[in-house]
Structures are given as structure tokens and as C-alpha cells.
Amino acid sequence: xxxxxxxxxxxxxxxxxxxxxxxxxxxxxxxxxxxxxxxxxxxxxxxxxxxxxxxxxxxxxxxxxxxxxxxxxxxxxxxxxxxxxxxxxxxxxxxxxxxxxxxxxxxxxxxxxxxxxxxxxxxxxxxxxxxxxxxxxxxxxxxxxxxxxxxxxxxxxxxxxxxxxxxxxxxxxxxxxxxxxxxxxxxxxxxxxxxxxxxxxxxxxxxxxxxxxxxxxxxxxxxxx
Numbered sequence: 001x002x003x004x005x006x007x008x009x010x011x012x013x014x015x016x017x018x019x020x021x022x023x024x025x026x027x028x029x030x031x032x033x034x035x036x037x038x039x040x041x042x043x044x045x046x047x048x049x050x051x052x053x054x055x056x057x058x059x060x061x062x063x064x065x066x067x068x069x070x071x072x073x074x075x076x077x078x079x080x081x082x083x084x085x086x087x088x089x090x091x092x093x094x095x096x097x098x099x100x101x102x103x104x105x106x107x108x109x110x111x112x113x114x115x116x117x118x119x120x121x122x123x124x125x126x127x128x129x130x131x132x133x134x135x136x137x138x139x140x141x142x143x144x145x146x147x148x149x150x151x152x153x154x155x156x157x158x159x160x161x162x163x164x165x166x167x168x169x170x171x172x173x174x175x176x177x178x179x180x181x182x183x184x185x186x187x188x189x190x191x192x193x194x195x196x197x198x199x200x201x202x203x204x205x206x207x208x209x210x211x212x213x214x215x216x217x218x219x220x221x222x223x224x225x
Contacts, residue, residue, distance in 0.1 A: 070101075079103045083112075095119045099134070108139035115145065127153050141169040149175075157183035161193075172196050179204070186212035 068081040085097040100114035112134035119127040132147035146163035162177035174194040181188045191206025 077104055092122065102136075108137060110136045110138070112136060125154055127151065142167055153183075155184070157181065157185075184213065186210065 080102040083102040099112040117129040131145035143166040149161040159181040164175040190204035
């Protein structure tokens, strides 16, 4: 009889403890889920911001300069030395794209060597992009970057790809090569990536591995100065 009463008392105490802790546990789960989602958004958003000016150019607001033209030899086309493309995109973000050389192989097609690009975002952050090779098809508004594409920002985000194709006319970009990224919000790996609708939709596909650091969400959500 006494044993039965003790067991009933223990069950009642456990039930009471669970009732008291349930709101706290629920809140903790909500907070963790919120941080998880925000960390994922922060990581993917940075990838979008890096490429957005190339997906959303203002073609009537840019200029091209170069330091010299090197004459081609033995039937080879001439090269522009240190060409620089400068402009402002439709979101009023300044961008600069430079290359070591640019060789015109046919009408409206340039072969770029050692490409460097920088973008100043409206919130004060900046983005840099490096690639060893590139092909710019001006008429079709296509840009292919290849041979070690490296993108990084001043607040600690880095992305690596073998190549990426950017369609400025359709406002989309894609890469079927492995992409890896890391930053304060976490790390991501995938076999391919696609950006649609001026970067509003980003799809990572194939063996996607996402590791998030929810404890850093406050740092990632605050813009750098």
C-alpha cells in the first residue's frame, strides 16, 4: 500500500516537473530553430550578394578602360592590356571588373585572363571575386568564369568553385562543379549550384552538406563597418 502511494507520488512529481519545464523546452526549441534557419539564410544570402551585381547590371551606366593594346603576331588577335569594366548596377551598387588581358576572338566575344572583380554593397560591405580564366560574350550577355573561382567578403565568407556560368540577360547563374563555402554562419558543400530570378532563388544540389553555427547568428546579422 505504502509502495503504491510512493510510486503514485513519484509519477505526480514527474508530471508536475514536465508541465513546469515544457514552456522552457518549447521556447528553447523555437529559439534554436530560428537561429538554425537564420544561419542558413545568412550563408546562402552571402553567396547571392556576391553575384547579384553581375545578374542585375545596368548596361547604360558602365565604362570600359584599358592601358594599352598589344598587337597580335602570326595571325593572332590583338590584346587589351589591363582592361577595366566599371559601373553601377540597378540596385545602385558599384562594381569593378578587371583582367590582366582581354583578347577579342570574334565579334562581341572576349577571352579574359586573371580576372578580379569587386562590389561595394549598399550596406557598406564589400565583395571580391577572383578567377584565372573567363569568356565574356557581350551580345548574349554571358560570362563564364573558370580555373579556380574564388569569392569572398570582408565579413568572413568564402566560396570556391571550379567554374560558374552567369547569364546576365536571364538574371541567372549556375555551376555544375563542386562548390564549397564557409563563413561565420557555417559551411556548405554541394556538387552544383543554381541562382534564379536575380539571385532571389538559390538551389544547391547533389551531396549537399550543411553545417551551421547558430551561436554566431548575431555576428552574421550585424553589418560590418
